Amino acid sequence: MNPKEVSVTSMRSGQSGVVTGIAGGHEVSRRLQAMGVKTGKPITKVSGMFFWGPVTVRVGHTQLSIGHGMASKIMVEVAE
Numbered sequence: 515m516n517p518k519e520v521s522v523t524s525m526r527s528g529q530s531g532v533v534t535g536i537a538g539g540h541e542v543s544r545r546l547q548a549m550g551v552k553t554g555k556p557i558t559k560v561s562g563m564f565f566w567g568p569v570t571v572r573v574g575h576t577q578l579s580i581g582h583g584m585a586s587k588i589m590v591e592v593a594e
Contacts, residue, residue, distance in 0.1 A: 518592050522569055522585040525559040531590035533557050533573075538587035546588065550576055557590055 519534055533555050536543045550573045551557065560570040560577060562585075569585040571578055580588075 519589055520592060522557070522559055522571060522580075522588040522590055523562065523582060525590065525592060527559055527561050529592055530556060530558040531592040533588060534591045535589045536587055537589055538584070542584060542587055546580075546584065549578055549580075550574060551578075551588060557588070 521537075525531070533551060533553050535553055536546055536551070538546075546552075551571075555573055558572045560572055562569040563582070566582045568579045568581055571580060571585070571588075
């Protein structure tokens with residue numbers, strides 16, 4: 515794993531990056547792609563709950579709220 519590559523749950527609110535992959539199975543990957551979360555797309559973490567709550571992200575002009583488990587599978591190369 516690239517040192518700048520983290521999961522969405524590890525990002526700070528307001529931090530942006532580019533989706534590098536989805537570390538889940540076929541079903542998780544399919545659901546995220548249907549929501550517009552795809553490899554190569556820019557993504558910004560809007561907010562997240564402290565422990566296991568939902569994570570809100572912005573992909574393009576769309577804002578999504580994703581469960582913590584699913585968000586932890588989205589791998590992002592963060593912008594420095």
